[in-house]
Amino acid sequence: xxxxxxxxxxxxxxxxxxxxxxxLDATIVNVALPAIQKALGFANASQLQWVVTAYALVFGGFLxxxxxxxxxxxxxxxxxxGVMVFALASLAGGFAQSPAMLVAFRAIQGLGGALxxxxxxxxxxxxxxEGPERNRALGLWSMVAGGGGAVGLLLGGVLTQxxxxxxxxxxxxxxxxxxxxxxxxxxxxxxxxARQSLDLLGAVxxxxxxxxxxxxxxxxxxxxxxxxxxxxxxxxxxxxxxAFVVNELVRRQPLIKLGIFKRRNVSGGTIMxxxxxxxxxxxxxxxSIYLQQILHYSPTMTGVADVPFTLTLIVVAGTLxxxxxxxxPKPILMVxxxxxxxxxxxxxRLPVHANYWTDILPAVAxxxxxMAAVFVTVTVVTTEGTSQEESGLVSGLLxxxxxxxxAIGLAVLSVVSTSVTKADMAATTANAxxxxxxxxxxxxxxxxxxxxHGFQRGFAVAALFAVAASVAAASVxxxxxxxxxxxxxxxxxxxxxxxxxxxxxxxxxxAVGTGGRLLQDVYPRGRAQRPPxxxxxTRGSA
Numbered sequence: 001x002x003x004x005x006x007x008x009x010x011x012x013x014x015x016x017x018x019x020x021x022x023x024l025d026a027t028i029v030n031v032a033l034p035a036i037q038k039a040l041g042f043a044n045a046s047q048l049q050w051v052v053t054a055y056a057l058v059f060g061g062f063l064x065x066x067x068x069x070x071x072x073x074x075x076x077x078x079x080x081x082g083v084m085v086f087a088l089a090s091l092a093g094g095f096a097q098s099p100a101m102l103v104a105f106r107a108i109q110g111l112g113g114a115l116x117x118x119x120x121x122x123x124x125x126x127x128x129x130e131g132p133e134r135n136r137a138l139g140l141w142s143m144v145a146g147g148g149g150a151v152g153l154l155l156g157g158v159l160t161q162x163x164x165x166x167x168x169x170x171x172x173x174x175x176x177x178x179x180x181x182x183x184x185x186x187x188x189x190x191x192x193x194a195r196q197s198l199d200l201l202g203a204v205x206x207x208x209x210x211x212x213x214x215x216x217x218x219x220x221x222x223x224x225x226x227x228x229x230x231x232x233x234x235x236x237x238x239x240x241x242x243a244f245v246v247n248e249l250v251r252r253q254p255l256i257k258l259g260i261f262k263r264r265n266v267s268g269g270t271i272m273x274x275x276x277x278x279x280x281x282x283x284x285x286x287x288s289i290y291l292q293q294i295l296h297y298s299p300t301m302t303g304v305a306d307v308p309f310t311l312t313l314i315v316v317a318g319t320l321x322x323x324x325x326x327x328x329p330k331p332i333l334m335v336x337x338x339x340x341x342x343x344x345x346x347x348x349r350l351p352v353h354a355n356y357w358t359d360i361l362p363a364v365a366x367x368x369x370x371m372a373a374v375f376v377t378v379t380v381v382t383t384e385g386t387s388q389e390e391s392g393l394v395s396g397l398l399x400x401x402x403x404x405x406x407a408i409g410l411a412v413l414s415v416v417s418t419s420v421t422k423a424d425m426a427a428t429t430a431n432a433x434x435x436x437x438x439x440x441x442x443x444x445x446x447x448x449x450x451x452x453h454g455f456q457r458g459f460a461v462a463a464l465f466a467v468a469a470s471v472a473a474a475s476v477x478x479x480x481x482x483x484x485x486x487x488x489x490x491x492x493x494x495x496x497x498x499x500x501x502x503x504x505x506x507x508x509x510x511a512v513g514t515g516g517r518l519l520q521d522v523y524p525r526g527r528a529q530r531p532p533x534x535x536x537x538t539r540g541s542a
Contacts, residue, residue: 074190
C-alpha cells in the first residue's frame, strides 16, 4: 500500500531529479577521463576503464536486488537510502587521491544507483494511475532522463575545463541533499512486503564473477594470458559464475529465474542488450581520449562534439516509437546493428590528424541512429507476450544486460587497444635505440600514432560486437508483423511520449526494478500496464 500523495507533480519532480543525477553522472565522467588519468596517475587505458566499469558492473549486478529490497523494506526508504549512498560516494570520489580510491567510490556509486533507480520507477508507477496520467508522467520522466545525458556531456566539459574535474562528483551532493529534503515532504511512503525473499548471495556471486572477469582481462596487456594472477582471476570468475547458477536453481525465489531463457526472444534480446552496449561503451571511452589527447580538444569542445549522438538518438527513437507497432521488428533488429557496425568501421580508419565533420560526425550519426533503433525495438520484441508476473524480470534482465555488457565489452576493447599500442611502442623503441641521440624524440613522436592504432583496432573489434548482435537477431529472434486488429488496439492507448534512452552517451540505465516494465516498453507499445502483483502491492495505491 502507498499513502496519499500530497502533490503528484512535485513527487514526480523529486523522483525525476534523482534519475537525472544518476544519468548525469554516467555521461559527465567520460569527458573528464583524460583529466582524471593525468591527475591520479592511471597508467594506461586498461586501468582507466575501471572508472567506467566499476560503476556499471555494480549497478548492473545489484539492480535486480535493488528492486527486491524496495519491495521488502519500502520504496521511499530504499530510494532515499540509494540517494544517500550515491551522494556520499560522489563526495568521497571527488576527494580521491589515487586510482584505487576513485574506482572503489565509483563502485559504491553504482550500488547507490542500483538502490534508488528501481525504487524511483516503482514509485512513479504507483503514484500515477494507469492510462493518460501515467503516460504523461513517464513522458516527462523520459525527457528528464534523456536530458541528463546531454547535460552531462556539456557540464562535464565545462567543469573539467573551467573549475576542476573533481566537481563532476561534487555537483551530485547539493542535488542529492535537495532530493532528500523534498522526498521527505512529497514522496509517499509505501508499506513493505513480506512476500519476497532476498537473494543476496545471487547478487554477490554474479557481481563478483563479472568483476573478476574484468580484472583478469585488465591484467592481460601487462602480465599476459598465462600469468598466474590472470589465470587465477579467470578461475575465480568461472567458480563464482557456477555458484550463481547453482544458487539460482535451488532457491525458491531466485534473483533470476533461469527458465525464462528458454524463450527465444528473451534469450535473443538479452544477448543483443549485452553486445550492443559492449560496442557503445568502447566508442565513447576511446573517442573522449582521442579528441582530447590526440586532437587536443578542450573538455568543453569534447562535450559539444558528443552532443549530436544524443540528439540523433532522441530523434530516431521518438520517430521509430510511432511506427514500431505497425511493422515487423525483426528486420530492424537485423539491420540496425549493422548500421552501428558501419559507424564503428568508419571510426576504425581514424587518422592521427582528423577533421571532425568528415572523420567523426558521420560515424557518430550512424551509431546513434543504429543504437536508437536497436534499443527501442529489442525491448518491444523481448517483452512481447510476457505476463505481468514476468515483465519485471524481463525488463530487469534487459537493463542489467546493458550495464554488464558495456563493462565487459570495454574491458575486452581495452585489452585489444592497449596490447596494440604497447606492441607498436616496443617496436618503435627498439628501432629508436639504434640511434641513441635521437631516440627520445623518436619515441615521443611515435606515441600519438601508436595510441591511434590501438583505438582503431578497438573500434574494429567493437564493430564485430555489433555484427554478432545482428547475427543473434537473425538466428534467435522470432517476430512478425502485427495483425490489423493488434495495431488498432495498440493505437487506442498509444502513449504520447518518446522512448527513454537515458544516459545516451555511455549507458542506458533506464530505471527498472522488479516493480515495473522497462520504460521503452511503455512508449512504443503504448500500454502502461499495472506492475506485477507480487512486486507492487496496489491495494490503496493511486
